[in-house]
Amino acid sequence: xxxxxxxxxxxxxxxxxxxxxxxxxxxxxxxxxxxxxxxxxxxxxxxxxxxxxxxxxxxxxxxxxxxxxxxxxxxxxxxxxxxxxxxxxxxxxxxxxxxxxxxxxxxxxxxxxxxxxxxxxxxxxxxxxxxxxxxxxxxxxxxxxxxxxxxxxxxxxxxxxxxxxxxxxxxxxxxxxxxxxxxxxxxxxxxxxxxxxxxxxxxxxxxxxxxxxxxxxxxxxxxxxxxxxxxxxxxxxxxxxxxxxxxxxxxxxxxxxxxxxxxxxxxxxxxxxxxxxxxxxxxxxxxxxxxxxxxxxxxxxxxxxxxxxxxxxxxxxxxxxxxxxxxxxxxxxxxxxxxxxxxxxxxxxxxxxxxxxxxxxxxxxxxxxxxxxxxxxxxxxxxxxxxxxxxxxxxxxxxxxxxxxxxxxxxxxxxxxxxxxxxxxxxxxxxxxxxxxxxxxxxxxxxxxxxxxxxxxxxxxxxxxxxxxxxxxxxxxxxxxxxxxxxxxxxxxxxxxxxxx
Numbered sequence: 001x002x003x004x005x006x007x008x009x010x011x012x013x014x015x016x017x018x019x020x021x022x023x024x025x026x027x028x029x030x031x032x033x034x035x036x037x038x039x040x041x042x043x044x045x046x047x048x049x050x051x052x053x054x055x056x057x058x059x060x061x062x063x064x065x066x067x068x069x070x071x072x073x074x075x076x077x078x079x080x081x082x083x084x085x086x087x088x089x090x091x092x093x094x095x096x097x098x099x100x101x102x103x104x105x106x107x108x109x110x111x112x113x114x115x116x117x118x119x120x121x122x123x124x125x126x127x128x129x130x131x132x133x134x135x136x137x138x139x140x141x142x143x144x145x146x147x148x149x150x151x152x153x154x155x156x157x158x159x160x161x162x163x164x165x166x167x168x169x170x171x172x173x174x175x176x177x178x179x180x181x182x183x184x185x186x187x188x189x190x191x192x193x194x195x196x197x198x199x200x201x202x203x204x205x206x207x208x209x210x211x212x213x214x215x216x217x218x219x220x221x222x223x224x225x226x227x228x229x230x231x232x233x234x235x236x237x238x239x240x241x242x243x244x245x246x247x248x249x250x251x252x253x254x255x256x257x258x259x260x261x262x263x264x265x266x267x268x269x270x271x272x273x274x275x276x277x278x279x280x281x282x283x284x285x286x287x288x289x290x291x292x293x294x295x296x297x298x299x300x301x302x303x304x305x306x307x308x309x310x311x312x313x314x315x316x317x318x319x320x321x322x323x324x325x326x327x328x329x330x331x332x333x334x335x336x337x338x339x340x341x342x343x344x345x346x347x348x349x350x351x352x353x354x355x356x357x358x359x360x361x362x363x364x365x366x367x368x369x370x371x372x373x374x375x376x377x378x379x380x381x382x383x384x385x386x387x388x389x390x391x392x393x394x395x396x397x398x399x400x401x402x403x404x405x406x407x408x409x410x411x412x413x414x415x416x417x418x419x420x421x422x423x424x425x426x427x428x429x430x431x432x433x434x435x436x437x438x439x440x441x442x443x444x445x446x447x448x449x450x451x452x453x454x455x456x457x458x459x460x461x462x463x464x465x466x467x468x469x470x471x472x473x474x475x476x477x478x479x480x481x482x483x484x485x486x487x488x489x490x491x492x493x494x495x496x497x498x499x500x501x
Contacts, residue, residue, distance in 0.1 A: 367414020414442025
């Protein structure tokens with residue numbers, strides 16, 4: 001794949017230019033600046049695969065404020081009536097931390113070395129007469145299930161067959177920010193039926209394998225969750241004894257550190273997803289209904305690291321912790337894991353006045369406390385939904401490469417998010433978008449909390465010229481009883497987009 005894509009690009013361009021050129025192009029540039037208060041740890045965005053521990057992704061760092069920047073440019077070119085090409089570069093979300101410039105949560109030089117700051121590059125071939133057959137190759141942003149399963153940059157290709165009302169697409173994509181494929185691909189298939197311009201029904205499926213680096217984070221999280229569950233059982237037994245509780249917490253931290261240092265968790269999962277979506281325009285009402293099921297299974301195994309550092313660490317920990325480690329290794333000897341989950345995404349919008357649209361949305365992603373070997377959490381690959389901007393990572397930053405790969409909700413507890421929206425068009429070429437609603441977990445946490453918080457988003461966009469768009473956004477999430485700290489996580493953003501020609 002690393003060699004074939006450049007060769008295909010060169011061959012396609014050479015063939016296209018053997019005919020009289022019909023070059024049409026569009027250049028898009030974006031500059032984004034934002035200030036974020038009590039922001040989460042951005043380093044979790046570096047995860048190579050999905051995980052269950054989303055603390056760093058959702059848990060605010062109190063009194064932490066950052067000024068971040070983003071700049072990017074993309075080019076779309078229609079080379080001939082059957083060939084088009086695309087490319088996009090961006091800096092990632094940059095900011096200074098501890099005297100070091102970072103991009104997408106890691107040192108800038110690492111981001112440049114691993115990605116070349118190249119987000120997309122590829123070609124699209126289309127049958128010139130009727131456009132019934134198409135082929136796309138390269139690296140680009142793709143979406144599976146309208147973002148329920150995957151919405152990120154990936155390397156690969158897909159083929160499409162289209163008819164008057166029906167189309168089908170099949171592809172193979174390697175997710176990741178790098179410029180080379182690694183691990184197992186995502187095998188995707190989508191069928192669409194469009195009986196009229198106002199109705200689209202789609203059915204899609206995806207299969208992949210999570211192992212190696214892409215499964216390592218998930219395996220660590222499963223083991224850590226088992227240890228934490230055991231710790232909470234002991235805490236309930238000694239409730240009301242402060243000194244005993246303090247000692248238990250210290251030993252639990254030692255146990256987690258010992259596992260991270262001296263245990264190699266290996267996981268092999270074969271997850272699959274099946275979903276459907278209906279989008280309609282009916283008497284001035286825009287309606288969207290989507291649902292997906294997740295399933296599959298695999299095994300998890302733990303191997304002890306026989307290093308001098310591990311041996312020294314095990315000598316100084318209490319006997320109880322060594323016994324806990326030995327028991328953990330025995331319990332996770334090729335242990336079976338079953339996946340079973342669901343997700344629902346629905347929205348509605350109505351045209352009330354010439355200048356006013358009102359709507360509502362509802363998102364439900366199943367969650368789990370990971371107390372047994374049946375995973376009911378909706379474990380997507382890299383999900384993205386255009387719902388509450390902070391919680392779901394959307395808004396003006398929706399095009400950023402490097403969004404966190406995560407399970408549904410915080411600590412995989414799931415998400416239930418109803419809300420209301422409004423679109424106001426005060427003058428031509430200007431609009432105001434508002435969104436508000438509570439966000440709950442599907443499964444309560446160990447303290448009985450279920451309310452992640454309440455989020456309010458306001459976004460203003462103005463296009464004074466066809467070549468320029470100015471956008472501003474303010475989003476705030478008032479944390480609820482799911483979190484110990486009742487802080488306000490907020491973000492203010494300003495974006496400038498240019499278009500040529």
